[in-house]
Amino acid sequence: MTDSQRIRLSGREYRGLERIDGSLVFMKNTHPVGYNELVQITDKDGNIRSGQVLDTSDEAVCVQVFDGTSALNLPDTRMVFMGEPITLGVTDKMLGRVMDGLGNMRDGNAAPMAEARRDVNGSPINPTARIYPRDFIQTGISCIDGMTTLIQGQKLPIFSANGLDHNILAAQIARQAKVRGADSDFAIVFVAMGIKYDTAQFFIDSFESSGVLDNVALFLSLADDPSIERLITPKSALTLAEFLAFDKGKQVLVIMTDMTNYCESLREISTLRGEIPSRKGYPGYLYSNLAELYERSGKIEGREGSITQLPILTMPNDDISHPIPDLTGYITEGQIVFSRQLASKGVYPPVDVLPSLSRLMKDGIGEGMTRSDHPHLSNQLFASYSHVKDVRNLASVIGEEELTDLDRCYMRFGEFFEQRFLKQGTNEDRSIEQTLDLGWKALGFLPREELSRLSEDEIDSHYTAAEA
């Protein structure tokens, strides 16, 4: 069937469902309906809901209803197949507005006039069109700038757990992030999936108090909204982000929280459809599905803007090998991992730097970008801090008094590193120079011979031994 034929048929309204199962509805005897088509569903009271075709055959059509199926009945429900995939009307006037997962205004006011309509599923960026991201974003947070540097166009998730301060950190990054020496046209797209009302309000307040709310587009699908709506929420948001970045030339930061809820919804729909599960009941396509979201970031040759993604996920049971953080880590360009242990020591942000990683860091730091000693310095801090863990284990067995002098130096280094380098205030905005100097100060607790990953020149110009 050609597009024109489909459009002719698309206006028809059908009445009467065959079956309702969770958020899926089935209808028989329709015209040939396209896969992924948008569907408009009218219930017996005349309320309109939207849905999407999940499976189509000459016998029946299976539709996933985003607003939930409660109060739908079999005989009176009417459906119109729209003949096109789900699209979102996009415009930069959506900045400063609060929307639901499908892009409808939540405040009840009229939607701004759309400049273009885009398929929310997007298309993959041709790898030959990409520019390798290498512009350093200064977040003002030492553990990120110094150890897991954020690069413009990167996707860098926060692996957190329930009860930790990931929202505070995300808000702080959103407030403080800047590319140095560039006066960029920035925008924030905030995506809430299944989070509580007060968490969403926290972000809104934080954007408002720093005066950036007019540059933020919020897509909210809160905990009490239908869980199925969460599946479309990040796609709508990223469609707007792509428009803002690649058509309007803005530097877009996308904050998505909480990816765990998104994956739960995916599992829910997959189970409903009777699909064969892989690990922990999640569908086999979880990886591809997440990749379709995360890969919608980056920079394109010949276009001004960029999309930087900061997804937040809570690791179920603090388990980093759970399928959600695990598959995310395989797609994203690094991860920032939170540690409950550090949090209970009162360290904010409680970032465990050892499992944390920024894959794009290597090309975005050093001479001309941050400072020439940055690559070796961060390398040395990683190596020394990983030794601290061994020394602490030893100390817990034989007691601190029995440690050698060198090991005691490592204990003091570790203490300073956590309490002064990692720990900072929620409004403290450190420049990259301050961060690196703090790193050198920490290394001052170690004897010079231990600094095998730094060059002699770097040690000469920055190192001063700490006083005993």
Place this chain on the structure above:
Amino acid sequence: MDQAVIGRVKRVNGPVVTVSGITNASMMELVYIGEYRLIGEIVKLEGSSATVQVYEDTTGLAPEDPVYTSGGPLCVELGPGLIGSIYDGIQRPLEALRASGGDFIGRGQSANSISHKQKWSFHRTMEEGSTVSGGSIIGYVDENSNIKHKIMVSPFCKGGKLVDLAPDGEYDVTQVIANVLGADGRKTAVRMSHKWPIRKSRPVQSHMSLSVPLITGQRVIDVLFPLAKGGTVAIPGGFGTGKTMTQHAIASWCDADLIVYVGCGERGNEMTDVLREFPTLIDPRTGRSLMERTILIANTSNMPVSAREASIYTGITIAEYYRDMGYHIALMADSTSRWAEALRELGGRMEEMPAEEGFPAYLPTRIAEFYERAGYMKNLNGTEGSVSVIGAVSPPGGDFSEPVTQHTKRFVRCFWGLDKGLASARHYPAISWLTSYSEYVPDLRSWWDRKSNGAWEADRTAIMSLLQQEVRLSQVVKLVGSDALPDSQNFILSVCDLFKTAFLQQNAFDDEDKYCNADKQLKMLRLIMLYYELGSKAIKAGSTLIKVKRLKVVQDLARMRFSKDLGDLEQRLRSSMRALEEAYDR
């Protein structure tokens, strides 16, 4: 396009489409579906219905859409112009797609895999009237300054007499440059390009035994866990352990003639990194840009999943084609787990009964088929060439007991296990010396021992046993502290530390250290073993560990990987140690 309609769509479920009304179709036949002519492959036939795996996004596809035949299986086009290109999983040239379709990959786009317009200067090497058979080389073109692209008769050809051979001159890949006159009097045209089905391995005369190492320039690999030319290896590791970094390093510096790099379900930015970086890197052996020996296949994680399944076959078919010309190819597949997951996803959509963790029961067969296409071969035309396969594996949660890692282990003979602990201490390459192994060590012994006068095997065995001892000793240290051990045992710990920082670690961003040739590797290994031998002797003679460790020459050993020339290190090591010993002899 005016292909015949062979059926109509019955059901669409993601990339899996059921077609009804099929009258004449065969398994694995390539078909085009719907208005956009989406490319698909028949994977199941049942009565008059068929299941098709579609290589593109099926949004908008509806029941009753027509299905057209292509008349053959999914093929790649092989001929001059492949090198330096970047393709998607079904050999669509991404650069040409960008030129015609823009920065995003839309549906139904197509372009010729290799240019049909470009003229190549053909030189004949065979005479008119010679007897030829499938695979025979009749001439060559200079694809670039490194690679002479041999023009071969398709292996499908039954053979016969070479007639109508064109004179030397400029031709494009579609022109007929010769005919093969068969015994039945029929002529088969020979062009500079031919097609080959991706799921069928190209025939060879015989497999040969593996005896030459693939020198990667990475010390931990070449010395401890070497790979043979024509061998297979798996690199498993959780995320962030450096699979891709290791693959990049090998692709950059190994001594293969040609690299086929398959980015299978991985990050877009990583492929961009290779694409932007390789043209600027210089091959240490030829002095030419690395892109002149590289073919990229990029089917990133957000590109259609069925094309991801096809991508590794596309890659290995291209590798085999160049092997048939007598070249040595290294194929990187990053990552085979994503390919296995594509199998799982498609299997699930076809409602197949799953085996372990949802993977289809035929997973081990498919893995075996893929790795068996590697090897050191005597080709149909008498030349010798090899395809080595380096497959990354991404085990969920870094757990090596999962099905893909386990099944892969059955079919590869070399295993470079990446270790999370090493990676978090930024010890790269994070190849664990405890879990890795190479079954090629006996096969390669004579090559290395010829090069090192027998030292390689002895030193290698010695250091491996020290590393084993270190494990036991460090357990003791963890419990009671290092003071409890005698100096002779503490010395083993310190030699192992030195070996790790000075030898096993390699900095991919240091101009000198990123590539280490075989001679330097042997020298470095010898020096460290010499330090162990002489140091132990000195300690036995009464010197203390502190004195041995504080020697100036030990600092130089620790930094030797950054210097081009090892100079008089050996002499200085010997004389400082002698001085230590003499002090106690008196």
